Amino acid sequence: MSNQVLESVRALLPAIAERAGRTDESGRVPDETVRDLAAAGVFRMLQPGRHGGLEGDPVDFFRVVREIAAACASTGWVASVLGVHPWHVGLFDDRAQTEVWGKDRDTRISSSYAPVGRLVPDGDGGHRLSGRWRFSSGCEHADWALLGALAVGDEGRPVDFLTVLVPRADYRIEQVWDVVGLRGTASNDILVEDAVVPAHRVMRNYEQAQLRGPGQKANTGPLYRLPFAAVFTHAITAPLIGAAAGAHDHYTGVMRERVRLSLGGGRFTEDPYAQVAVARAACEIDAAVLQTERNLAELAECAAARRPIPVELRLRTRRDQVRATERAVEAVDLLFRTAGGMSLRRGHPLERAWRDVHAGSVHVANDVERTLAMYGRNAFGATVEDHLI
Structure with missing residues (x-):
């Protein structure tokens, strides 16, 4: 079935590429694109x-x-986060x-996982939620939202980090x-004002980090025994790798026919600096794909065999x-x-890719120094405690 999805998506790519400029200018993915992907x-x-x-x-996804x-x-990006x-x-x-x-089995869910919400007991075994969450990608195409929250105890102090599932009727x-x-x-931002949340729509982040979840009683397959820190963070990185690959394809395709009008002229393809740039870029993209797919495959093997997932693998995956x-x-x-001044024009595919990958790189899932420090700390034999491993 995954191969069928891939083939169906490939048939959609020309239309998605044609709409890329409109998507960028309008600030949202067109409804017809979301319908096609669904x-x-x-x-x-x-x-x-x-x-x-x-x-x-997940590798296929x-x-x-x-x-x-x-x-x-x-x-x-929207396909990735709504799909994960x-x-x-x-x-x-x-x-x-x-x-x-x-x-509706096609119901979609957006998210904003930062624990900025306030969750308090309502006295009937449930909770009441209030807060404002930023950066909920694709939220206009979704009918539910996964929102981060702090559980507040009787004294008004935070006592736990949680994820809360909220229907569209309870937020704006x-x-x-x-x-x-x-x-x-x-x-865009999601705002919730004193919404009632039953206990079964609340999950502790600690349980996620421990590879536990109440849904595993019903969903017994290995897919649901993978670390949240691996699956979600790859949903943030995969679109950026894809954007880089698309930029590479555009660059090599366009530059084959280009002739320099300065710096001595000549065909662009004969420029050794451009040749090296193409080679280095391709190498970086290949390395990104090979390493991420290797790690996801090894995680899946552990989950399928019901073996504990070593912390070394979890940290290498994040690294x-x-x-x-x-x-x-x-x-x-x-x-x-190396593309020249023409690529500076707003809406040029390389200009857009440059903006997009830099924007995606600042997501909290891409906190490079913190993540590499965790890997190094473990390599030196020190304890690592973080919910994003």
């Missing part, structure tokens, strides 16, 4: 089979994401899953997205994920520096 099955690739999903391999992002980075959330909902209590997909979207890159992701983002940025920078 019909292709992209958003159901990691969704539980019990709820109409394909329950597929991220390959699809990269191809979409090569045509339009904003569209790839069904996997996360699969970790929640089955009552929550039924609420999301019971009437404020359109504030006006940024340099990934402009088409419509990563290579943030480096993959760095590699994507480096690849686009190499191409952009």
